[in-house]
Amino acid sequence: MKITIENQEAFVDEKVRITVSGLTPNSQLRARMKMELPWCSGEEFSSYAVFEVGETGEVDFDQAEPVAGTYKARTSMGLIYSLRLSKSAGKNIAENISIEKPIRINLGLEASSEQKEIQLIRYFAAKNLIIKPVSDGFTGQLFYRENSCDKTILMLGGSDGQMESLALIAGPLASRGFNVLSVPYFGVEGLPEKLEEVPLEYFEKIFHWLETNAITKAEEIYLHGTSKGGELALLLASRYPRIKKVAAVEPHAYCFQALDGLMSGKNVSSWSYQGKSIPFIEVDNNIFFEDQKKAVGAGMPFGFAGTYQKSLERAGNKEEARIKIENSEADILLICGEKDNIWNSYDACSELLQVLKRHNYRHSVQLLSYENMGHPMPVPFVIPLSLTLEMPVNGGLFSSGGTVEGNARGQYESFRKTIEFFN
Numbered sequence: 001m002k003i004t005i006e007n008q009e010a011f012v013d014e015k016v017r018i019t020v021s022g023l024t025p026n027s028q029l030r031a032r033m034k035m036e037l038p039w040c041s042g043e044e045f046s047s048y049a050v051f052e053v054g055e056t057g058e059v060d061f062d063q064a065e066p067v068a069g070t071y072k073a074r075t076s077m078g079l080i081y082s083l084r085l086s087k088s089a090g091k092n093i094a095e096n097i098s099i100e101k102p103i104r105i106n107l108g109l110e111a112s113s114e115q116k117e118i119q120l121i122r123y124f125a126a127k128n129l130i131i132k133p134v135s136d137g138f139t140g141q142l143f144y145r146e147n148s149c150d151k152t153i154l155m156l157g158g159s160d161g162q163m164e165s166l167a168l169i170a171g172p173l174a175s176r177g178f179n180v181l182s183v184p185y186f187g188v189e190g191l192p193e194k195l196e197e198v199p200l201e202y203f204e205k206i207f208h209w210l211e212t213n214a215i216t217k218a219e220e221i222y223l224h225g226t227s228k229g230g231e232l233a234l235l236l237a238s239r240y241p242r243i244k245k246v247a248a249v250e251p252h253a254y255c256f257q258a259l260d261g262l263m264s265g266k267n268v269s270s271w272s273y274q275g276k277s278i279p280f281i282e283v284d285n286n287i288f289f290e291d292q293k294k295a296v297g298a299g300m301p302f303g304f305a306g307t308y309q310k311s312l313e314r315a316g317n318k319e320e321a322r323i324k325i326e327n328s329e330a331d332i333l334l335i336c337g338e339k340d341n342i343w344n345s346y347d348a349c350s351e352l353l354q355v356l357k358r359h360n361y362r363h364s365v366q367l368l369s370y371e372n373m374g375h376p377m378p379v380p381f382v383i384p385l386s387l388t389l390e391m392p393v394n395g396g397l398f399s400s401g402g403t404v405e406g407n408a409r410g411q412y413e414s415f416r417k418t419i420e421f422f423n
Contacts, residue, residue: 001114012103012122012382013172013415018076021058023111028052028067029059030110033079034086037383038101042089045384047071047082053111073405080105081408083384093383097164099124099131099171103382122381124168126175131167132215137205138190140183141167143174144215152179152210152218153422154203156229159195159259161187169379173224176419179216180224181206185232195228196258196265197272203236211242220244222422223330225251226378227342228259228270234352235271235278237328247333247418249378250340253348253355254312254321255280262304263288279320283311292396301390301399303341312344325352326359333366333421335414337373341401345375366421368414372406374399378418380411 006017020029032048049069051059061076071078103122108115125131126145134140141163153173157166166182174180183206186192191202210218222245225233230251237243255278258265269280288307295302312318325332334352336345349367356365377383385407390399402410 001109001111001116003109003116003118005118005120008118009121010123011172011175012124012168013380013412015412016076016080016120018061018107019058020109020111023053023057023059025053025055025057027112031061031079032108032110033083033105034108035080035083035103035105037093038103039096039098040091040093042087043085043091043093044087045083045386046086047079047084049079071405077381077408077412079107080381081385082404084386085384093387094162094165097167099167123175125171129171129175134181134209136209138183138202138209139188140181140206141170142215143167143170143180143182145174145177147177148174148179149177150179150217150219151177151222151422152181152216152220153222153224154206154210155180155182156185156223156225156232157182158227158229159262161195165377168377168382169224169226172379172415173419173422176423178222178422179218181210181216185229194258194260194265195270196260197268197277198232198270199275200236200239200271200273200278203240207240207242223247224378224418224422225249227251227345227375230345231255231323232271234323234325234328234332237330237332238324239327241329243328243330245333245422246328246330247335247421249335249414249418250337250342250345250375251334251348251352252308252343252345253323253325253351254318255323256308256321257281257283279317281311281315281318281321283307284314287311292394296394296396301341301397303399303401305341305344305401308343309347322355326355326361328361329363331364331421332356333368333418335368335378335410335418336370337375337402337407337410338369338371339373339402339406340375341399342375366417368417370402370406370410370414372403373410374401374407376400376402376407376411378411379415380408
């Protein structure tokens with residue numbers, strides 16, 4: 001048995017290619033993977049696939065469809081994106097996230113009486129990447145290399161407020177030569193405890209720091225925002241002409257009501273300026289509970305997308321609450337899944353395109369939408385999709401939308417395009 005692997009050592013977002021040759025024709029090849037995330041030992045994930053070996057005695061994972069396994073597609077990445085929790089010590093993988101150590105994945109191959117093991121090493125960061133805590137009127141983390149280019153990306157996460165997880169995206173991006181600054185915008189000292197009336201003036205301090213700091217010296221500001229961070233990124237771009245590029249992942253076209261965890265909170269905006277709530281769409285939690293009850297009764301998964309859609313339909317202030325993206329001076333990359341079940345970001349991105357076309361927007365705009373993608377992380381092949389796609393809640397199944405294959409494809413392709421966009 002001869003194993004050939006392209007990108008055996010690579011960044012976490014890169015594809016591997018696996019080919020096994022020298023096999024007995026008309027036999028079977030069994031492949032299995034095991035992985036632990038480097039910051040969370042004891043939580044083991046595994047996957048497997050069984051292949052029929054043809055007359056050539058070779059199995060190219062990118063060409064062969066498994067006859068059994070945890071995935072069905074013709075792809076070497078199937079074993080990685082179909083990883084499922086198989087052994088648990090009861091730890092929370094969202095805690096103590098660190099990108100210092102790579103992911104090590106053990107690949108076992110068995111054919112006839114022959115067995116072989118090989119290890120894949122998946123890096124979050126280039127070896128010369130520097131991660132510097134920032135505390136200068138705001139808090140954050142700056143990811144950079146000594147020879148980085150002068151392009152600086154300000155990274156905004158979603159409504160979970162989880163700063164540590166932003167490193168999983170910032171590390172691979174900064175390793176491609178960008179300066180990446182990740183910042184919280186609520187839940188820390190000096191900012192609202194919850195995602196309510198977050199002051200936009202906070203970002204003026206950050207913009208000034210990026211423009212005057214000795215490392216970044218940013219002449220132009222680039223933004224990367226995910227989910228509520230995408231809503232925020234578009235809102236900032238509509239108000240600050242110094243922002244020249246925006247990658248908005250799963251964003252919305254409107255400002256919405258404050259959030260208290262996953263549910264709507266106080267009857268104020270998520271955002272404020274000069275002490276006043278920015279006009280917003282009210283979100284009715286009762287819609288969600290009604291939809292959830294119907295879905296559980298029908299044995300169907302549920303999410304928040306219908307809640308946002310119906311809240312918009314009922315709103316009498318849509319134009320007032322709409323993000324005036326046509327006032328932006330930025331190139332814009334919109335990324336969304338057509339099956340987004342957290343909120344209706346595909347509808348929102350389609351509307352953003354229509355608005356910009358109607359206003360003869362003079363900067364570049366691109367929409368990347370994926371038919372079977374929902375609302376995944378922006379970086380592929382890190383947190384197993386089996387954990388984030390569906391989870392049991394209140395006797396039913398909460399789903400972020402799409403299929404495992406659709407989310408994996410959308411994550412990979414859109415992250416490639418994001419790197420190209422910022423370059």
